[in-house]
Amino acid sequence: MLTCLGYYSPFANQEDITVKKVGIVGATGYTGVELLRLLAMHDGVEVTVVTSRANAGERVDAMFPNLRGFVDIEFTAPDEKSLFVCDLVFFATPNGIAMKYAPALLEQGVKVIDLAADYRIKDQAVWEQWYGMDHASPDLLSQAIYGLPEIHREKIKEAQLVANPGCYPTAVTLALLPLLESGILKDADIIADCKSGASGAGRGANVGTLLAEAGDNFKAYAATGHRHLPEISQTIKRILGEEADFTFIPHLLPIIRGIHATVYSSLDQQYDLYSLYAKRYENEPFVDVLPEGSHPETRSVKSSNMCRISPLRVGDKQRVVVLSVIDNLVKGAAGQAIQNMNLMLGFEETKALNAPALLP
Numbered sequence: 376m377l378t379c380l381g382y383y384s385p386f387a388n389q390e391d392i393t394v395k396k397v398g399i400v401g402a403t404g405y406t407g408v409e410l411l412r413l414l415a416m417h418d419g420v421e422v423t424v425v426t427s428r429a430n431a432g433e434r435v436d437a438m439f440p441n442l443r444g445f446v447d448i449e450f451t452a453p454d455e456k457s458l459f460v461c462d463l464v465f466f467a468t469p470n471g472i473a474m475k476y477a478p479a480l481l482e483q484g485v486k487v488i489d490l491a492a493d494y495r496i497k498d499q500a501v502w503e504q505w506y507g508m509d510h511a512s513p514d515l516l517s518q519a520i521y522g523l524p525e526i527h528r529e530k531i532k533e534a535q536l537v538a539n540p541g542c543y544p545t546a547v548t549l550a551l552l553p554l555l556e557s558g559i560l561k562d563a564d565i566i567a568d569c570k571s572g573a574s575g576a577g578r579g580a581n582v583g584t585l586l587a588e589a590g591d592n593f594k595a596y597a598a599t600g601h602r603h604l605p606e607i608s609q610t611i612k613r614i615l616g617e618e619a620d621f622t623f624i625p626h627l628l629p630i631i632r633g634i635h636a637t638v639y640s641s642l643d644q645q646y647d648l649y650s651l652y653a654k655r656y657e658n659e660p661f662v663d664v665l666p667e668g669s670h671p672e673t674r675s676v677k678s679s680n681m682c683r684i685s686p687l688r689v690g691d692k693q694r695v696v697v698l699s700v701i702d703n704l705v706k707g708a709a710g711q712a713i714q715n716m717n718l719m720l721g722f723e724e725t726k727a728l729n730a731p732a733l734l735p
Contacts, residue, residue, distance in 0.1 A: 410465055426458075463719065470492050489538055540606070547699070550699035563617065571633070632703055634702075635673055643693070652664045
C-alpha cells in the first residue's frame with residue numbers, strides 16, 4: 376500500500392489493516408516500475424525500501440510520473456541492513472546481483488523473490504556456462520523454488536526463496552504444460568517460435584531497441600542459443616523425465632510490450648486438444664484457454680497478468696500448434712512476482728492483479 380499524504384488513495388476509507396513490509400532492490404527499470412505500479416494497488420503490503428545506487432535521494436515519482444499520487448518514497452542507496460526489516464524483498468536487478476545478497480536476507484528470515492535468473496537453473500555448471508560468471512551462492516540453487524504457480528503453487532506457499540521465471544519461459548511452458556503432462560507428444564520434438572516487444576530488453580540504452588532501429592523492422596536474434604533455452608529445457612526434462620529435441624528462436628517485434636509464442640510439436644495419437652487444455656487450466660486464475668479455433672493477440676493481455684492460450688491442430692495431421700500470449704512485464708515478470716508474493720505471504724493469489732487488459 377503506497378500512498379502520498381494529501382493525495383488520492385484508493386484505500387483512504389478503509390480501516391487500518393496489518394500490512395507486510397516489502398523492499399525492491401533495483402527499481403529503476405521497466406520491471407521495477409511495474410512492481411511499484413501493481414503494489415500501489417495492493418492494500419496488504421507497504422513498500423518501505425526502494426534501492427538505487429545511482430538515484431539515491433531522488434523521489435520515485437520524479438523518475439516515474441505515472442506513480443505520482445500513489446508512491447511517496449525516495450530511492451535509497453543499497454543497504455543490506457535496511458532490507459532486514461522487510462518481510463519480503465524483490466530483486467529487480469541484472470543477473471548476478473541477487474545471488475550475492477540473498478543469503479544474508481534469508482538468514483534474517485526475509486523472503487526473497489529474484490526476478491533475474493540467478494536461481495532459475497538448478498545445475499550450477501549449466502548456469503555458469505550460460506551466464507558467464509561464477510555463482511556466488513550455489514548452495515541455494517536446490518532451495519530455490521521455480522516460481523511458476525501453475526506448476527509449483529504449493530511449494531511456493533512454503534518457499535523462502537523463489538526464482539521468478541523468465542518471460543519467454545512463462546509463455547512457452549504454459550503453452551506446453553498440458554501436452555507434457557499428458558505424455559502424448561511424439562518423440563518430444565518441440566519448436567518454440569517466439570516474439571517479444573522491445574521492453575523485454577530493459578530500460579538501458581541499447582542501439583538495437585532505439586525507435587529508428589526497432590520500428591518498422593522484425594528480426595530473429597540469438598538463434599544459435601538464448602539464455603532461456605536451458606531454463607525451458609530444464610522444465611521439459613523435469614516433467615518428461617528425459618531430454619527433448621527442443622528448439623527455441625526469439626524475435627524482436629516493433630512493439631513496446633507483449634510476447635507471442637507459437638509452439639509446434641506432434642502427437643502420437645489423435646486427441647481432443649481443447650478439452651485437454653480446458654481441463655488443465657480450468658482452475659487457474661491467470662490462464663485463459665480461448666474458444667476453439669481462436670488466435671490470441673498480444674494486445675488482449677497488455678498490462679494484465681493473464682496468459683491467453685489456443686491449442687490448434689493443422690488439418691487432420693498429427694502436428695499441433697499452440698499459441699500463447701502474455702505481457703512480458705506483467706505475467707512475464709512483475710505480475711508473476713506479485714502472484715508469487717501473494718502465495719508466500721498468505722494473501723489471495725489474485726490480489727492486486729485482477730485488472731483487465733488495456734485496449735487499445
